[in-house]
Amino acid sequence: MGPGRIAGVVTVPELAEGDRLTVDGVDLRVRVSARRRRFALTIEPDATVTLHVPDGRPAPDAEEFVRAHRTWLVTKRAIRERTRPVNPAKRLVEGEVFRYLGRTYRLTVADDVPSAGRVRLVAGRLVMSRRAAADPARGREALVDWYSRVGYAWSVGRLQPWAARMSAAEPALEVRDLGGRWGTYEPGTGDRGVGLMCLGWPLFQLPMRLVDYVIAHELAHVRIPGHRGDFWRLLRRALPEYVACRAELDELGRRLWMGEIWWGG
Structure with a gap:
């Protein structure tokens, strides 16, 4: 340059x-x-x-x-070097453990799955078609799609109460891959006005209180850009235990499954 x-x-x-x-x-x-x-x-x-x-x-x-x-x-x-992620890979085999909102669910690989490219939660187990499980890319896509769908459905119900508590406008919502980030907020532009909150699909492996923390954090950005003192004061009023939540998120987040599939004999 x-x-x-x-x-x-x-x-x-x-x-x-x-x-x-x-x-x-x-x-x-x-x-x-x-x-x-x-x-x-x-x-x-x-x-x-x-x-x-x-x-x-x-x-x-x-x-x-x-x-x-x-x-x-x-x-x-x-500090970040000492606490960098140690995210495990997953195998698409019977009994593999996956988490959703802090609870543990085991994978069932089945032949008779109506929608072969989709994962479903049935009787406390995640059900995936044998065809998807045999293809690492397809199996990963199916799991990410499941986390995105159920994460979105759960978050929609949490967004309005948190927005009301924080006197913030309710943004549009997406759940998708954000790389290493848990959430982002982009202000609205032009006539549309409404901003966009994005939540990363791996977030929904965590307990509900930590997902709530990320939602509250991003909603605070609806009112206050950046992380100045007034941002943290707003977040503290809405969520007094936010410091403990942030520390727990940093610790548990290092160990979450981020989408890597282990494939081998």
Whole structure:
């Protein structure tokens, strides 16, 4: 990333979405947002670092920000390294254990499943067709689809009470793969106005109170972007035990199944 030259004047390049920036040996992934007003750093679950950048800001400004926060960055990254995910792989075999809202369910592989590409919860067991179980990609897709469907159905019933408690507008809702994130919120644009809350499908393996915590966290963003003091005060009023929930989520989340299928003899 080098400077350009216009009419004999050296120009400093602006950072763009997807850029990589290395500052004093630390590699950062760049995320650019037109809504953002300040730089920010996040340490991802895999200990990689994301630099959040307001649109139009040049690389030297970003480098200065990262250097000014180097102590925080090194400390938090070391903690994340010690607590990085140890997510297990699953086998698509009879009796394999899966969790839903904190409860344990065992997998049943059956021949007579009406919808061969779908998983169903029947009499306390997850039922998958033998055809899907024999194909790792198809079996994974069926399980992710199941978590997404049941997670959405459960969350829809929780969204309105939490939104009312927090005096927040109720956003649209999706459940899908968010990579390593539990939830996101995107404000509405244009005439539509309503924002979009997305919840990651692996979240629904956790106990209900932790799913509620993520829902409340994202709803707080409906009213307050970022994680300033007023954000945490709003969340505390709605959920006084949020600190304990956040710590429990960090610990249990490291051990959740994130979709990896073990396939072998």
